[in-house]
Amino acid sequence: MGFLMDGLDAEAYDRTYTDGQLIKRIAGYFKPKLGVVVVVSILVVLKTLMDTAFPLLVSNGIDTLVSNKALQTAIWLAALLLVSGILSWVFNMLRQWLTAIAVGDVVLQLRKDAFNAVMDRDMSFFDEFSSGKIVSRVTSDTDKFATVVTLTVNLLSQFLLFILIAIILFFRSWQLALIAFTILPAIMLVALGFRYLARTATQRSQRSMGRVNSNVQEAVSGIIVAKNFRQEQNMYNDFKEINTQAFHVDVRSGILYNGVFPVLVAIANLGSTLVIYFGGHNVLNHSITAGDWFLFVQGIASLWFPVTSIASFWSQFQLGLSASERVFALLDAEPRVHQTGNEMVPALKGEIEFQDMFFSYDDRQTVLPDFNLKIQAGETVAFVGHTGAGKSSIAKLVARFYEYQGGKLLIDKSDIRSFDLHDYRRRLGIVPQVPFLFSGTVAENIRYARPGASDAEVLQIARQIGDGDWIEALPEGLETQVGEEGKALSMGQRQLVALARVLLQDPAILILDEATASVDPLTESQIQEGLDILLEDRTAILIAHRLSTIKQADRIIVLNRGRIVEEGNHEHLMRQGGHYAHLYNTYFRHQSPDYKPGEGFVEVHASVLDEIDQATTPQPEEVR
Structure with missing residues (x-):
């Protein structure tokens, strides 16, 4: 049992909705389709009437033929049955056609x-949450949502059929009808008892499928790493375990779903047996006619079929409701980034100021304990520090990707929380360490920043980087297909495309997250040429591990555990012999053009080394 339920807990943003809340929410989506719903309802009633007319015609025909054995009566009876059957088929076809359109x-x-x-x-x-499971909600769960609607229409038809047949049977013989209805409480108890089990089973089934989707997506995305370390078998074993869990969960659900229908049919057959026995006695006693007895025999099957269908379809109904619940939970998930206003952002100068900033990714990890910093408009600031110092966190806060818990972040002296985020981010350019490209051409990816840009503008921007030499290396120039996630291009080429994309955007504030960390020297020089243009008259935040990038910064901010420990330009910080000098010895020295192994060390004060040793000692809670 532990294996079957492992990993199938609800997500933190999941909610529990009652059936009434879900159905009301679903009904809200059908308000624009009210006209179609009305027509479908009429067609359901008409089809139900035709289905009800069939046993009535046969019953009356039997009584008529008993008293009048004319061939003409039999012909008329056959014709009416044919017409009722054809009309039922036509009404049902139209109903299903319109339902499919509305549901779609x-x-x-x-x-x-x-x-x-x-x-x-x-x-x-x-x-926090797996992308594969999120994808599952957007795709497969929305498909299962249609099950609720389709089954609701079917159940409405079945319910109307039940009501009409029950009225007719009571009208013909209320005593025999009461005998038939003695088993109704047993059917309802089984159906209601099955309801809770069905909801639980469907939730676990959908969560297990979400785990499968997540695992497959991760495996495909990381296949190059798996092959590099020859871990294909382990990756397959992980998938096999998750897939086996999904198999067992689905088997348990299938047994539950398929087991309820035979139970209901067995109870319904008991009712049919009672009707046949007591109805036969009534015919022999001349209490009812042979036609009425046939009507009961034929009608009892039509009577119990809707009831058993309603109960047995409850599993599918619950499947649709569970899917709807998962989708609505995604829609209703509370955002963590809260804006106090939605002011349109004017042309930005680019001044950034952190005032007493407190930021934590969760309640256990403090990233910025009390951070203060002012970046002047047009200033280029490089952040350096050991892993976990808080460099990327600062950039993410400027981009408003995360919510801070204390203090203020001002952009041009305005609270960033007062901005319309969509408008603000139009004036913000980001070049990530690992660039992401969408499937399409190089030109399309550059144009992504400004979809209305002309081909001439895209080409002009691309040529500003490295005099356009990198374009010549592409098989089809700017029309080269980049492939999925840009995998048809080298890492350096992807970075150049990402840089050109930001150049086309022409942002007021620029964030470069180690933009030259994964490229060769030639590509780095091409990027540097582009950066010279890009950094001109813009505020720039550089998160760099390249000495060439750091040196061109107006100011270098040295971070340690979310605090500023030093700041200044390269030469000034090197003379201090402090934290930056230690970082230079550790990371940057070998990047110097005149580097020689064993030479170029900068003297670092002993007190600083002791402080660094204490700071880099693993702590129970590391910041990011």
């Missing part, structure tokens, strides 16, 4: 809403 439109809108909700989530949401 609703699922389309729901999927749009789900995808829009994903786009609105802040970065902490994607850090």
Whole structure:
């Protein structure tokens, strides 16, 4: 049992909705389709009437033929049965056709809403929750949502059929009808008892499928790493374990779903047996006619089929409700980045100021304990420090990807929380350490920053980097296909495309997260040429591990555990012989053009070395 339930807990943002809340929410999606819903309802009633007419015609026909054995009566009876059957088929076809259109439109809108909700989530949401499981909610769960609607229409038809047949049977013989209905409480008890089990089973089934999707997505994304370390078998074993869990969960669900219908049929057959026995006695006693007895025999099957269908379809109904619950939980997930206003952002100068900033990714890890810093408009500031010093966190806060818990962050003396984020980020350019490109051409990826840019503008921007020499190295120039995630290009080429994309955006504030950390010297020189243009008259935050990038900064900020321990330019910090000098000896010395092994060490004060040793000692809670 532990293996089956392992990893199938609800996500932190999941919520529990009652059936009434879910159905009300689903009904809200059908308001624009009210006209179609009305037509479908009418068709359901008409089909039900035709289905009810069939046993009535046969019953009356039997009584008529008993008293009048004319061939003409039999012909008329056959003709009426044929007409009722054809009309039932036509009404059912139209009903299913219109239902499919309405449901398709609703699922389309729901999927749009789900995808829009994903786009609105802040970065902490994607850090905490598996992307594969999120994808599962947007795709497979929205498909299962359609099950609720389709089954609701089917159950409505079945319920109307039950009501009409029950009225007719009571009208013909209320005594025999009461005998038939003696088993109804037993059927209802089984159905209601199955309801809770069905919801639990469907939730576990969907969560297990979400784990499978997440594992497959991670395996495909990391296949190059697996092959490099020859871990294909371990990756397969992980998938096999998760897939086996999904198999066992689905088997348990299947046994539960398929087991309820035989139980209900057995109870219904008991009712049919009672009707046949007591009805036969009534015919022999001339209490009812042979036609009425046939009506009961035929009607009892039609009577119990809707009841057993309602109960047995409850599993599928619960499957749809569970899927709806998961989608609505995604839609209703509370954002962690809260804006106090949505002011449109004017042309920014680029002044950035942190005032008494307190930031933590969670309640256990403090990243910035009391951070104060002012970056002047147009200033280029490089942040350096050991891993976990808080460099990337500062950049993410400027980008408003995360919510800080204390203090203020001012942009041009305005609180960043007062901005319209969409408008603010249009004036913010980011070049990540590992650039992401979308499938398409190089030109399309550059144009991503400004979709309305012309081909001439894109080409002009691309040529500003390295005099455009990198374009000549592409097989088809700017029309070269980059492949999935840009894998058809080298890492350096991807970085150049990402840099050109930001150049086209022309932002007021620029964030470069180690933009030259994974490229060769030639590409680095091309990027540096582009950076000279990009950094001109812009505020820039550089998170760099390259000496060439750091040296061109107006100011270097040395961080240690979220605190500023030194600041100044390269020469000034080197003369101090402090933390920066230690970083230079550790990381940057070998990047110097005149580097010789064993030479170039900068003297670091002993007190600083002791302080660094204490700071780098592993702590129970490290910052990011």
